[in-house]
Structures are given as structure tokens and as C-alpha cells.
Amino acid sequence: DITNRRFAADILWGSPFGATVHGYEPLHAIHLRLKQEGRGGPASRFELVKVLAPAPGVALAQIRRTALGPGGQPVEPSADLTGPFSEMVLYVLVRRGGTWWVAAGQNTPVLPPPA
Numbered sequence: 535d536i537t538n539r540r541f542a543a544d545i546l547w548g549s550p551f552g553a554t555v556h557g558y559e560p561l562h563a564i565h566l567r568l569k570q571e572g573r574g575g576p577a578s579r580f581e582l583v584k585v586l587a588p589a590p591g592v593a594l595a596q597i598r599r600t601a602l603g604p605g606g607q608p609v610e611p612s613a614d615l616t617g618p619f620s621e622m623v624l625y626v627l628v629r630r631g632g633t634w635w636v637a638a639g640q641n642t643p644v645l646p647p648p649a
Contacts, residue, residue, distance in 0.1 A: 538562050541636045542628070548640035550621055575601030575609055575618030583622075591629040598622055598644075611646045620644040 538561070547555040555561045568574060583596040601609040601618040609618045626638040 538565060540634065542630070545636060546638040548638075550615070550641040550643045573618075574599075574621075576604055577602040577606065578620075579608070593627040593634070595625045595627060596622065597625065600644075611644050613645055615643055 538558070541558050541561065543558045544556070545558055545561060547561050549555065549564075555564065579600045579602060581598040581600070583598055585596075586594045588594065598620070599622075600620045603609050603618070609620065611620060621641045621643050623639055623641045625636050627634050628637045629635075
């Protein structure tokens with residue numbers, strides 16, 4: 535799957551619902567299931583928010599994933615996370631053998647602002 539192709543075999547992942555997953559295979563299976571269920575929406579737009587390089591061979595990347603509706607328009611933030619929702623993700627990337635790998639990630643849903 536193109537989404538997970540640069541995930542490290544020993545990846546550590548935090549879900550937007552507080553679960554943790556360790557290892558490529560279980561995370562990949564979850565992502566496949568979520569895509570089959572249509573969670574996250576029929577399409578997404580990804581925006582690089584910020585990248586920091588705190589040490590050689592290490593990078594932190596903050597990415598905004600905006601869920602898009604059937605017509606390609608952004609889905610408005612909602613407290614209902616059973617359908618399409620947008621999220622922020624923080625990736626920890628490491629350079630191994632000349633290739634950058636996602637070693638860890640943490641997703642946080644984008645919710646409407648408090649009233």
C-alpha cells in the first residue's frame with residue numbers, strides 16, 4: 535500500500551482514539567481495514583505543516599490530513615468520528631541505510647472549536 539510504504543518494520547503508532555500499535559504488519563492491517571470501511575473519507579489532501587531536524591538522521595514532520603467529500607470539497611470538522619474526519623499527524627522519521635523511514639506517528643482528530 536502506497537500509504538505505508540515508508541513505514542519502518544518496528545514502527546510505533548498512536549491512534550486518534552488512544553490505542554497504540556507496534557510493528558508494520560498490525561498497523562498496515564488496521565489501515566487496510568479503515569480504507570475498506572471508508573473511514574477518513576473517499577479522498578484526502580495532505581499538507582506539510584512543519585519539519586524539524588533535531589539531530590542528524592532524525593526529522594519530525596507535522597502533517598495535516600484533510601478529509602475530502604465526494605465532490606473534492608473539505609469535510610467540515612465534526613465531533614462525529616464514525617464517518618470522514620480530518621486529522622493532524624506527527625511523524626518521527628529516521629534515516630537508515632540511506633533511506634528515510636517513518637519510525638513513529640501520532641494522529642489527533644481535527645474537531646470543531648469549542649463553543
